[in-house]
Amino acid sequence: MFKPLKGLLVLDFSQFLSGPSAALRLADMGARVIKVERPDGGDLCRRLYISNLELDGDSTLFHSINRNKESVSTNLKDPADLQFVRKLIEKADVMIQNFRPGVMEKIGLSYVTVKEWNPLLVYGTITGYGQNGPWKNKPGQDLLVQSLSGLAWLNGDADQPPVPFGLAVADMMAGGHLVQGILACLVRRGITGQGGLVEVSLLESTLDFQFEVLTTHLNDGGKAPQRSSVNSAHAYLGAPYGIYETKDGFISLAMGSVTELGELLACGPLAAYADPASWFAERDEIKAHLRDHLKQGNTAHWLGILEPAGYWCSDVLTWQRLLEHEAFKELQMTQHVKRDNGAELITTRCPIRIDGEIYQSAIGSPKIGEHNDKIKQEFGGVVRE
Structure with a gap:
């Protein structure tokens, strides 16, 4: 070529x-x-x-x-x-x-x-x-x-x-x-x-x-970003954004409706957070509910509920599991190189x-x-x- x-x-x-x-x-x-x-x-x-x-x-x-x-x-x-x-x-x-x-x-x-x-x-x-x-x-x-x-x-x-x-x-x-x-x-x-x-x-x-978060900071009166005290993943994003432990591993949850998530997971306490403004204002409380709830089931169980519903989530892979996955193999991301x-x-x-x-x-x-x-x-x- x-x-x-x-x-x-x-x-x-x-x-x-x-x-x-x-x-x-x-x-x-x-x-x-x-x-x-x-x-x-x-x-x-x-x-x-x-x-x-x-x-x-x-x-x-x-x-x-x-x-x-x-x-x-x-x-x-x-x-x-x-x-x-x-x-x-x-x-x-x-x-x-x-x-x-x-x-x-x-x-x-x-x-x-x-x-x-x-x-x-x-x-x-x-x-x-x-x-x-x-x-x-x-x-x-x-x-x-x-x-x-x-x-x-x-x-x-x-x-x-x-x-x-x-x-x-x-x-x-x-x-x-x-x-x-x-x-x-x-x-x-x-x-x-x-x-x-x-x-x-x-x-x-x-x-x-850091342009995304620096821009927010520079236009927010110099207010310091607040890291979550529970499974922090992004200082400026509300719940449920983060990685959570399950019974046999971990699951990551990205942006999405907290109330919809509560319904999908049958996590009753999340119904109290119907106002989207609370998803940041009460971020730690929401994430604490999720932290305790998600430990009760396996990762595959939660993914089997959330993925068909189109909720943004994923497994959290180790390198060993990643390298064995068909999605990784399809990319052909590795190569063999050698000296003379x-x-x-x-x-x-x-x-x-x-x-x-x-x-x-x-x-x-x-x-x-x-x-x-x-x-x-x-x-x-x-x-x-």
């Missing part, structure tokens, strides 16, 4: 998760991505373990976000290597970096510098908190951004401390936003013939992630379909400098082993 970004060259100078995830998505859609790494250890994510599991000397985290890329190892402090990197940049369509503000300027690879070498270049950069301001030099780490952005404060029940997400959501949101900006700039380049600078930060992406030496990993595929096509690639993540010789011959110059 002809993928939409085929023919584009992307240089990925980034490390950890946010920048590499953006480069990964561009690779998924057909771009050629060359990862530019230090010879001594490469991307620090190679040794960043989210479990004790590794494959062929690198963490599974690294493998999952650096598949389908090439790697060239260069010492950016070495004049010869820097000269070779310039040759790469002169030929590139996109360059991605996520160093702290000022680092690329010291190396001599800032946008102001490289756009003189290649006016067509789209230069993407991710910072933790922006290029300016009192936080610009703080570590751009996901948990810290969740904490500073107010995101963690929204999670959990009212009597709980702030609860962070179980995922690196700031990194992934910023990576997605960078891809959007890069693609927009490439479209503009096709019209104007000029490249451009795309800037995102973990903080801005996490603030945008046979080391193999099961991972997810690109979630985007274009013209009905599922985009997969069996190419695994590269070893440090694995493609040095190939890239040296193609672009010319010194490449450190």
Whole structure:
């Protein structure tokens, strides 16, 4: 198949998760991505373990976000290597970096510098908190951004401390936003013939992630959101919104009429809440009734009542149950990727379909400098082993 970004060259100078995830998505859609790494250890994510599991000397985290890329190892402090990197940049369509503000300027690879070498270049950069301001030099780490952005404060029940997400959501949101900006700039380049600078930060992406509730807060006289003390799931939504324990598992209930729910479940106390305004004002009391009632039956029993009636609800699956479900298998969301030496990993595929096509690639993540010789011959110059 002809993928939409085929023919584009992307240089990925980034490390950890946010920048590499953006480069990964561009690779998924057909771009050629060359990862530019230090010879001594490469991307620090190679040794960043989210479990004790590794494959062929690198963490599974690294493998999952650096598949389908090439790697060239260069010492950016070495004049010869820097000269070779310039040759790469002169030929590139996109360059991605996520160093702290000022680092690329010291190396001599800032946008102001490289756009003189290649006016067509789209230069993407991710910072933790922006290029300016009192936080610009703080570590751009996901948990810290969740904490500073107010995101963690929204999670959990009212009597709980702030609860962070179980995922690196700031990194992934910023990576997605960078891809959007890069693609927009490439479209503009096709019209104007000029490249451009795309800037995102973990903080801005996490603030945008909260646009719905922040907008409500900003237009509600600054009133603080109120987390429910019973099965909180959304600070601004009334009952029954939440996840409830059943006799053998859990069930999630989304938006819907509380009185209709009471009738369907034969939960008598809910009949007292006929006024929709009470579904938020008396949210905790309603949810407490549901909490106690739903424990009396199995999840399948409740679903068998609610789903035929069109009430918004679902089972709450573990990964094991999800992976075994026919609905998951139908998506074909996993793929096998491997290195040239046979080391193999099961991972997810690109979630985007274009013209009905599922985009997969069996190419695994590269070893440090694995493609040095190939890239040296193609672009010319010194490449450190």
